Amino acid sequence: MKIDFTGKRILVTGAGKGIGYEIVRHLIQECNGEVVALSRTQTDLDALRAEYGCECIQVDLADVEATREKVGAAGRIDLLVNNAGIAILESFLETTTEAFDLTMAINVRAALIVSQVVARGMIERGEGAAIVNVSSQSSMRALSDHTAYCASKGALDQLTRVMALELGKYRIRVNSVNPTIVMTPMGKRAWADPAKSGPMKARIPLGRFVDPHHVSQTVAYLLSEHAGMINGVLLPIDGGFLAT
DSSP states (O other): OOOOOTTOEEEEESTTSHHHHHHHHHHHHTTOOEEEEEESOHHHHHHHHHHHOOEEEEOOTTOHHHHHHHHHTTOOOSEEEEOOOOOOOBOTTTOOHHHHHHHHIIIIIHHHHHHHHHHHHHHHHTSOEEEEEEOOGGGTSOOTTBHHHHHHHHHHHHHHHHHHHHHGGGTEEEEEEEESSBOSHHHHHHTOSHHHHHHHHHTSTTOSOBOHHHHHHHHHHHHSGGGTTOOSOEEEESTTGGGO
């Protein structure tokens, strides 16, 4: 199945590292897309520009007005990937309001703000479009010390469903991907200890964690016309974890 985004401008948030970086690479190198990469960190954007020649936006998504201004100034966006996210690990009793509010701001509110700006342009052009939100299996399963993170991903899933419901009449499809642990450099460091990773991996029928390219391939599919009747779906990328 060949996915070709030639002539399509695709905005990817949280593009500087991990899953976002792989999504950018995949959409450019394997799908011929024109990616607009958004990140808070200028050095990460410089690296992306040097390697892939993509257009870049530097902004802190916690800043609502700056986000609206810079995304609006990006011009035509045909497809959108809301990938930006943070995880502040605290137990339920120790979760601070500051950590909770920041997690919600980046993981949920930013997807709302960016999608509102981009969707208005999509509606004006009337050509149909697609949006993918990068969620997590933690929206459906509780994880210790992930109070704010789990809550934010549950909220993002419901945002996905409402967006799919209300934007469908404009032929704008909205779906989410919900991976289990992804073996980004950060993921590898966090789960390198077999005593920690072993019990988690044992709950996955396929017996392994997710590689970033599993996510990027799924995102590309959901953005493409091959998924033309898929809308409002929360798609696990978890090797069967949620089936157990």
